[in-house]
Amino acid sequence: MAPERARAPQSGRPSRGIGLLALAPGLTLSLFLVPVAAGLAGAAAPAFGYLPALGGDTFSLEPWRRFAAYPGVAGAIAASLWTGLAAAALSFALTIGFAAACHQTRLFALMRRLLSPLLAVPHAAFAIGLAFLLAPSGWLMRALSPWATGFETPPDIALSPDPFGLNLILALTVKETPFLFLMLLGALNQVQAEKTLAVARSLGYRPATAWLKCVLPLVYRQMRLPIFAAVAFSVSVVDVALLLTGATQPTLSLLILRWANDPDLSFQFLAAAGACAQILVALGALAAWAAAERLVARLGRGWTAAGRRAGAETAARIATGGLLVVTGVGLVALVGMAIWSLAWRWRWPDALPGEWSLRIWTRTAGEAAEPGLTTLIVGVLAALIALALVLACLESEDRKGRRPSTRALWLLYTPLIVPQVAFLFGAQVLLVSVGLQGTWGALIWAHLLFVLPYLFLALSEPFRKLDPRYARTALCLGAGPNRVFWRIKAPMLLRPIAIALAVGFAVSVGEYLPTVFAGGGRLTTLTTEAVARAGGGDRRLIGVFAVLQAALPLLGFLAATAAPAWIYRRRRGMREGL
Secondary structure: OOOOOOOEEEEEEOOOHHHHHHHHHHHHHHHHHHHHHHHHHOOOHOOOEEEEEEOOOOOOOOOHHHHHHHHHHHHHHHHHHHHHHHHHHHHHHHHHHHHHHOOOHOOOOHHHHHHHHHHHOOOHHHHHHHHHHHHOOOOOHHHHHOOOOOOOOOOOOOEEEOOOHHHHHHHHHHHHHHHHHHHHHHHHHOOOOOHHHHHHHHOOHHHHHHHHHHHHHHHHHHHHHHHHHHHHHHHHHOHHHHEEOOOOOOHHHHHHHHOOOOOOOOOOHHHHHHHHHHHHHHHHHHHHHHHHHHHHHHHHHHHHHHHHOOOHHHHEEEEEEEHHHHHHHHHHHHHHHHEEEEEEEEEOOOOOOEEEOOOHHHHHHHHHHHHHHHHHHHHHHHHHHHHHOOOOOOOOHHOEEEEOHHHHHHHOOHHHOHHHHHHHHHHHHHHHOOOOOOOHHHHHHHHHHHHHHHHHHHHHHHHHEEEEEEHHHHHHHHHHHHHHHHHHHHHHOHHHHHHHHHHHHHHHHHOOHHHHHHOOOOOOOOHHHHHHHHOOOHHHHHHHHHHHHHHHHHHHHHHHHHHHHHHHHOHHHHHHOO
């Protein structure tokens, strides 16, 4: 990434061994900025009536007039803002409240291990599991009937989907909370939280109050960019909204997807206008969040200056309870999904199946083989390419002794902040025009756009925290920079590299919209198949695809944890460092 702030080079000789590595930051940024800019241009032109392939030879405002007049657009925009901002705010509040109440406790360490598997599970898998849990004949109602509810038959109650988007908010909260918690852990590693808390406690502050007054201002600036990414994603999510939002009140992203897939090609102009409007909606959500930041900061300064030693403990305990509930809902949803995939007969209102069987798995094996193989190939290749680019950028940064500026990081996370449906629609138009839609290269590239930022986020801090004295010692003994990287840095960073690969693979497995637009229906993954099957009536079949979708990332994380320990099983010092 484009460097601005200089620091002491870890290697001690920043001018040697740069070579092609000097091109890595610019190449990586170009890989993002050029396609995103081209995709936005490809959406903006049809939004103003210009798409010669469909007869749009002149610019006009007709697509925007159609967009404004389309029934339900205002409600879709309101639903997008409501569900996205509510989910982001709830996830942030639960994460911060839990950290304030439980930092440096056993429960904090336990949740650190427990939330990692939840982070690996794709959004769509959670949404399917939640729909199974909250359906009128779902597991929750079965567990309570008839002894608590009195229902002898499934009730006619629309628990999922609901007209207020509460299920969508819950599903997004279940997924965004582990992500923000992971970002918080990374931010805590960059500040002296323990020393700060010790000083505050010595002045008589209660633990939660001390954390909120002294630690939160330090870590929030490190979390701001990931929070913005979570807000932008939540207001424009497609797959989760498709599974949990009623057709009578869709979000704006669902309307855009509906227009883009309409057999009437004139709706492509309407979809383009909607994609541009989705950008404005995301910017509005980010502006609202920024305004809330300033308001909370002003109130917080007054609260801090007042000098009260307590007052936040109750709210922090409530947030802790909420996080435990959200985590429990996520785990129960996953377990329920797995049970449905093994159920052969499950009569109402039995809490568990009356007969278990693997017959659905054996019947589905043939159908799941091709999308499963596509998921595996695309995920592995996208993660490996992203790893190569990230390591090249970090090594170039290390040898030159310069770190990327905040502006460069914002550019890197552009695909996460710009709504997917906005620039992917334009990218699809361009892919169709050059005949690349539905190819392996297009699909891998589309996944790489979203895999690389997460992989950089997972690997950058461990790479920068590696003690520079190891590299300097090797250089003093005559080793070149390349040898130092392959023989010193890479082996010592094996576990962070493996975890980063698992994170990148998990992100790829969960990508729905990039697969729909770049795959063109020719290449499908487990995620697209799971979402497509969710509209059917066979919960057992849906459960199989959802379990497969969730199992691949979990297996990736297990392999990332086990492989370094096995490789260094005879090297005690390396195993202790893993």
